[in-house]
Structure formats: structure tokens, C-alpha cells
Amino acid sequence: MKVGVIGTGYVGLVTGACLARVGHQVFCMDNDTAKVERLKQGIMPIYEPGLEELVQQDVDSGLLSFTDSLATVVQHAEVLFITVGTPSRPDGSPDLSAVRAVARSVGQHLDSRYRVIVNKSTVPVGSGNWVRMLVEDGARSPVAAAAGDGGVAVLQAPPELHFDIVSNPEFLREGSAVWDTFNPDRIVIGAESERAEQVMRELYSYWVAPEEPDRTPVPLVVTDLASAEMIKYAANAFLATKISFINEIANICERVGADVSRVAQAIGLDKRIGNQFLNAGAGWGGSCFPKDVSALVSTGQEYGYECSLLRATLAVNDTQRKRIIEKLQRELRILKGRTIAIWGLAFKPHTDDIRSAPALEVATQLLNLGCRVVAHDPIVTAAQAQVQVPDLQVTPSALAALEQADALVVMTEWPEYAQFDLAEVSRLLRGRVVVDGRNCLKREAVQGAGLVYVGIGR
Numbered sequence: 001m002k003v004g005v006i007g008t009g010y011v012g013l014v015t016g017a018c019l020a021r022v023g024h025q026v027f028c029m030d031n032d033t034a035k036v037e038r039l040k041q042g043i044m045p046i047y048e049p050g051l052e053e054l055v056q057q058d059v060d061s062g063l064l065s066f067t068d069s070l071a072t073v074v075q076h077a078e079v080l081f082i083t084v085g086t087p088s089r090p091d092g093s094p095d096l097s098a099v100r101a102v103a104r105s106v107g108q109h110l111d112s113r114y115r116v117i118v119n120k121s122t123v124p125v126g127s128g129n130w131v132r133m134l135v136e137d138g139a140r141s142p143v144a145a146a147a148g149d150g151g152v153a154v155l156q157a158p159p160e161l162h163f164d165i166v167s168n169p170e171f172l173r174e175g176s177a178v179w180d181t182f183n184p185d186r187i188v189i190g191a192e193s194e195r196a197e198q199v200m201r202e203l204y205s206y207w208v209a210p211e212e213p214d215r216t217p218v219p220l221v222v223t224d225l226a227s228a229e230m231i232k233y234a235a236n237a238f239l240a241t242k243i244s245f246i247n248e249i250a251n252i253c254e255r256v257g258a259d260v261s262r263v264a265q266a267i268g269l270d271k272r273i274g275n276q277f278l279n280a281g282a283g284w285g286g287s288c289f290p291k292d293v294s295a296l297v298s299t300g301q302e303y304g305y306e307c308s309l310l311r312a313t314l315a316v317n318d319t320q321r322k323r324i325i326e327k328l329q330r331e332l333r334i335l336k337g338r339t340i341a342i343w344g345l346a347f348k349p350h351t352d353d354i355r356s357a358p359a360l361e362v363a364t365q366l367l368n369l370g371c372r373v374v375a376h377d378p379i380v381t382a383a384q385a386q387v388q389v390p391d392l393q394v395t396p397s398a399l400a401a402l403e404q405a406d407a408l409v410v411m412t413e414w415p416e417y418a419q420f421d422l423a424e425v426s427r428l429l430r431g432r433v434v435v436d437g438r439n440c441l442k443r444e445a446v447q448g449a450g451l452v453y454v455g456i457g458r
């Protein structure tokens, strides 16, 4: 099939590359011409394991191409994915201006051939209808005739449109997005018509109707538009709540002398609970959970419902970062004038994404308290981090960050942090305190090196 992907961010690029890999002809479009040029040269805008190789192979096979021309994509593709960003506005509601602009422009370029327009960006419930309206509005707008008309806009009669809107939420985790795309737990399609559903079944046939007998079909859930949109929010809100729940349990564990790791392990063995997303720590960040939980609260409010559980999920997450500062204060007493080393800036390992990263929030709070903060991350660069926290010092060596530091705080569980020689860590640190904000170090080993170990809920 011929597929257009509008927006080459995380979701768009990964989706486009994976669909090309299974044999579709994919056109990835972005209005950032410089980004398109870099993609053509094989330079990825994000760090994601396996993506660069995949894109390169797809480009070599001729199945993946990049363009900045929306007209080209709309003309060639029978399925059009909208994968542009929907960041949070200050009040927590999502900023849909990019979706609005793309939907209208798609409408302006549509002709009378049938198209399926797929919302893959996480958009509030009800957006499917709204996108339909925008596409229709776009189609009614004046269209300038092609180049060579001397710049004079020529009014053309709007074509008779044949299109359906589909909601097809993504469930990709940064750091394993390519793997997740090839191995999804389910594929969700919210479709307006049987015709659109059939197109999507064919598009995803590699997953839902595999030809190889040894591959198990991925469950396909077909719903109405609103339910598909809700599934995405409900999944992220549930996962975020699960983490806030275990963080709350951790906070009680600390007070009663229990170990949250053992508690999580045991409750996770109950299949009704499940053992994933039960790691207590400094809280969740990233581009999805904070934005999506806030957006769901905002949708509830819009429709006259107060989301008290989800507000608590957000509140627990917010205070969880402050607990790192409290722990430092408890150990060091005065924080003003102290040097604190932070290991890990990305919101989680195997990504360079620092959006809503707990590490940067903790660094900001420490700087505001008069500390000097020296951080290390295996991938995030000083330039990247300093856009958000200008006074943060970032060193390319994890061990160098420890020199003259009164305490070490581990904020991202990069595997290499658990492998350092703790005797060396102990020798370099001026102070004795190690706050393990991700429970990723071995407590006994840290203590064995003469350091004070402070974990979360243990």
C-alpha cells in the first residue's frame, strides 16, 4: 500500500520506517526542510536504538522516502497518518495547533479519490470528528494553482471528497519503539466505516494476519473513534497511576521499615496486578505520561467530571521528586553551598529525551537551593540539558562528576551506573551520601564501599 506519514517525530518516523520494512511504500513528510534534508542523509533527529539502521535499509530498498511537500504525500498515499506533536499547554490541555494545520492542509490537497486519514497523534476524545470537519473546511478553502500561475490564486471548485477518519493510537515506549512496533500487545483501530476498517486490516496484515505459521496474530481491537481515542489515554493514565501507587507504597515502606522492592515483587506475582511498572523511584516523566494524564483530567473537567484519582496520580508524582531533595537535606542538613553530582538526565534509560525529566526538575530545585550541580548522562549533551537548566554543569565522564561532590544522586537507571567500581566512587566522592533515586544500585555493595545508601522505599 502507499502510505503517507505527516510529521517525522518519534511516532511518525518509527511508524513510517516499520511500515516500509513490512513492504509498504512510505512517504514521510515534515515541514521542517532542514530535518528532511538530514533524514535524506541518514541523520536521525532522535536517538532510538535500531532506528537509524532500519531507516537506512528502507531507503536503500526504495520503500521509504522523505519530503517536505504535503501535496506530494496527499497525492500519492491512500492512507495518511497524522503524527504531529500535541504538547501540553500551561493549563494541562493539549495544544492541537499542529493537528489543526495539518488537517486543513490535507483537505486543501485532497482530490476525489478515497483516502483514510489516520490520527496517530494522541488527541483528546472527540478529535476524530473535529479532524473530519477541518479536512472538509480545508477542501473548501481557495487553492492556488500550481507554480507558473504568476502567483495569482485561482479558485477551484472543491472536489467531492471521499475519506474516512481512523484513530490508531500508538503504544511505543521510547528506547524500545522499534521493538514495540514489531511486537505490539494489540493494535487498536477506531474506524468510521467498514471500508476504512478493511484498509487498516490490510495495512497491518503483517501483524494481524501473518503468513508465517510460527507467528501468532496480534490481537486487533476495532472500535468507534471515541473509544480508540480513550484507550490511549486510559492506558497511559493507568500505567502512570500504577507507578504513583507503588511510589506511595514506597513512601509508607520507608516509614515502617519495609522494602518496597520485595513488596512490588510479591504483589506483581498476582496476575491480576502484574509485575511491570512497579519500580518505585523518583517518579515518571517523558513526553507522554505527564501530558496525557493532565489532558485526561482536563477532558474530565470539560465534560463536568472531576478526576480525583488522576489528580492524586499527578500530585504523588510531583512530590516524589521533592522527596529526593528531602533525603539529601536529611543526610547533609544544609544544602546551600553543596556540590551534588547527578547521574542520569534522560527521563529514562536508552533515550536522549529530557522532556519532563525528573532529573532536570531535581537539578533545578537544587540550584534554587544554592547548590552546585554537576551531572552526567551517557547520551544527553550539556547543550541539550542547558537549554532547560542553564546553570547545570554536565561532564562527559560519570566519575569526573563525583569529584568534590558532597553527594551522588542517581536519577536515571542507565545500566552502566550499576557497573562502576564502588571503591572508586567512594574514593572520588568528597561526601559519603548516595541517593539511589531509581533503586538500581546494590545497597549492600554501596554500604560495603563505606558510603551511606539512601534508596526509595527500602
Ligand code: UPG
Pocket (backbone or CB within 6 Å): 122, 170, 171, 172, 173, 174, 175, 236, 239, 243, 276, 277, 278, 279, 280, 281, 282, 283, 284, 285, 286, 287, 288, 289, 347, 348
Ligand atoms: N517508570 C517508573 N517506574 C516503572 C516504569 C516506568 O518510574 O516501573 C517511569 C520511567 O522512568 C519514565 C516513565 O515512567 O520516566 C515512563 O516510562 P515508559 O512508559 O517506559 O516510557 P514512554 O516512552 O514515555 O512510554 C509511555 C508508554 C507507551 C506510550 C508512550 C507515549 O509506556 O506505551 O506509547 O508513553 O504515549
